[in-house]
Each structure stands twice: as structure tokens, then as C-alpha cells.
Amino acid sequence: MINYILNKIFYAFLTLLGVVTVIFFLFNVLPGDPAKMMLGQNQTQEQLDVVSKKFGFDKPIGKQYLYYLNDLSPISFHSQSQEDYTYLTNGKYKASNLFSLGNISVVLKRPYLRESFARPGKRVAEIIGETLPNTFVLAVTAIIIAMILGVFLGIISALFKDRWLDKTIQIFSTLGMSVPSFFSAILFAWLFGFVLHKYTNLEMTGSLYELDDFGESITIKWKNLILPSIVLGIRPLAVVIQLMRNSLLEVFNQDYIRTARAKGLSEFQVIKNHAVKNALNPVITAISGWFASMLAGAVFVEYIFGWNGLGKEIVNALNSLDLPVIMGSVLIIALLFIIINIFVDIIYAWLDPKVKLQ
Numbered sequence: 452m453i454n455y456i457l458n459k460i461f462y463a464f465l466t467l468l469g470v471v472t473v474i475f476f477l478f479n480v481l482p483g484d485p486a487k488m489m490l491g492q493n494q495t496q497e498q499l500d501v502v503s504k505k506f507g508f509d510k511p512i513g514k515q516y517l518y519y520l521n522d523l524s525p526i527s528f529h530s531q532s533q534e535d536y537t538y539l540t541n542g543k544y545k546a547s548n549l550f551s552l553g554n555i556s557v558v559l560k561r562p563y564l565r566e567s568f569a570r571p572g573k574r575v576a577e578i579i580g581e582t583l584p585n586t587f588v589l590a591v592t593a594i595i596i597a598m599i600l601g602v603f604l605g606i607i608s609a610l611f612k613d614r615w616l617d618k619t620i621q622i623f624s625t626l627g628m629s630v631p632s633f634f635s636a637i638l639f640a641w642l643f644g645f646v647l648h649k650y651t652n653l654e655m656t657g658s659l660y661e662l663d664d665f666g667e668s669i670t671i672k673w674k675n676l677i678l679p680s681i682v683l684g685i686r687p688l689a690v691v692i693q694l695m696r697n698s699l700l701e702v703f704n705q706d707y708i709r710t711a712r713a714k715g716l717s718e719f720q721v722i723k724n725h726a727v728k729n730a731l732n733p734v735i736t737a738i739s740g741w742f743a744s745m746l747a748g749a750v751f752v753e754y755i756f757g758w759n760g761l762g763k764e765i766v767n768a769l770n771s772l773d774l775p776v777i778m779g780s781v782l783i784i785a786l787l788f789i790i791i792n793i794f795v796d797i798i799y800a801w802l803d804p805k806v807k808l809q
Contacts (some may be wrong), residue, residue: 550621627689
């Protein structure tokens, strides 16, 4: 198990390094001068030179890439020269010195995602830390809805195969996979937040935390979670229904299911203790992929419902060309995606003893 986990971590590191490389060159080569994006188009050349020197934009692109890796790495190298971008006491890092090699200090620090262009002095890590929990709550709620309803409806669909109930569930599932999330979000917001507002008491827009009318205290508005989580969960719900139904029908034809029935076990015991557990493998695969993609795919849903999450922050950063926020957000999403996939591989072995960790 330990060798398996270490092997996964090694390949996860290589994957993350590839993501970092693609993101850096995509957002630092194609757009143009980052200093102009940060200050705007009406700044003097002297101001642009100061910003370029402060953030290392005046260096060759290869050296900027090494600086970026150095910022992200928890163990990094820093110059003791005030003229260098990596100078330790410039306020960017909170670091513990490990040892020194001449003019270079090797330190242990938190990964530094740099500062926002649109909000000077505001760290990208702070922005992500303020918005990611809201997206996480939204994604977890949506995936719980999809998992519970999807498994239940998938089981019902399999038990009533080719009957009217099965066909009704299949129509719903197909419709759920076909309708784009942004269209569902607009439809649900208009129908339940506007047309039926007096019955549902739901709002068209709103986030988890809201200021009161006097701007003095923050309250949690759980009702604002209902519509965006349902909309975000529709497509994974449809996928889970299909996967659970097909997987369960396949399991029903296995020899151990016939043996369990021959032993006199009730149909409920056969389904609960033998069929469902073994039918969950493809469902877990789909859920893991959907959960990770929800952290990125919640962009439209968050923006339409006014949910102050990472997706909405990415849209705002794109509108203002705030490259560090975009790059940092994509990196965090990629990291979460990798971590989730590692956990899913471990869960496989628990669900199905026939799966060996190679």
C-alpha cells in the first residue's frame, strides 16, 4: 500500500508540474506585457519599469518560469541581494531558513501564488481561501444530492427494467444529461426564484454568507444553497442513474448473485449485501470525476446565481485580466482533481477485494 501511494504521489507531482508549465506559458507568453495588464494602458514607462522589476517581468521568460516554480515550491532558494526578485525580506514570504549556500538561502515556506493584478497587495491565496470554501460547500451538496437520488433511482430503474417506471426515469436521465448547466440555472432561477417566489421563498441570486441590511453582521443563508446545488447536481445525477442501472443489471447476472438467492436470502438482502456494493465501482469513478470537475464547472452556475465562489471569481478575473488569480485558481483545481483521483483508487480496493493495488 505504501509503495502504491508513493508511486501515485510521484506521478501526481509530474502531472502537477506539467499543469504548472502549461499554465505559466499560456498566460505569460500569449497575452502580452503583464505590467500593462496590472497598471492599465495609461501608465508611464517609468511606472511600468518599476512594476516589471518588482515582479520579475523584465527577466527572460525562462527565468520567469524558474521564479514561478520557486514561488510555488515549499522548499525554495532565495537570494540575499535586495536587487533580486527572490530576496527574502521583501514581504512576499513567511519562511523558515533551513541552511545557506553562500549568497543563497534554502528555506521552507508556504507556496506563494503571488498577488492579484486587480487588487494590489491582495494575495491570490487569500482570494482563493475566501471563495473556495463556498464552492466546496456547493459541490459537496450537489454531489450528495446526485449520489443519493442517483443510486436510489438507478436501483429502482434496474428492478423495474423495461416497465413504465424505468422508461420514465430514463427519459429524465437523458434530459438531465442533454440540458446545459447555464440553461438549467437560468430556468430554475426564473421559475423558482421569480415566478414561484411567494411559494418557495427562494431568491434568484444570493450566496451562502450575506450582510444584513445595515452592513454590520454576516448571516448564513442556507436557502440560497438549494437552487444552485440542484442545478449543479442535475447532470451528475443523470449519469449516476444510468451507471447504477446498467451496472446493477450486469451484477444481477453474476454467479454469486444466483448463489445468494439459492441460499434462501431475501431479494432485499441480495441487493443490499451483494449487488449494490459491487455495482458501485463505476458510480464512484463517475462521482470522483464529477466532483473534481464541479470545482471548475461551477463557473456558470455560480455566476448566474451570484454565488461568491471560486467559479465566479475566475469569471471576474478573466474580465479584469487578473492573471495571477486565474493561474492560481486553475492550479488549485488541478491539485484537488489529482488528490481526489488518488483517494478514489484507494476506495476501489475497499469496495471490491478483487481489485489489487499494483
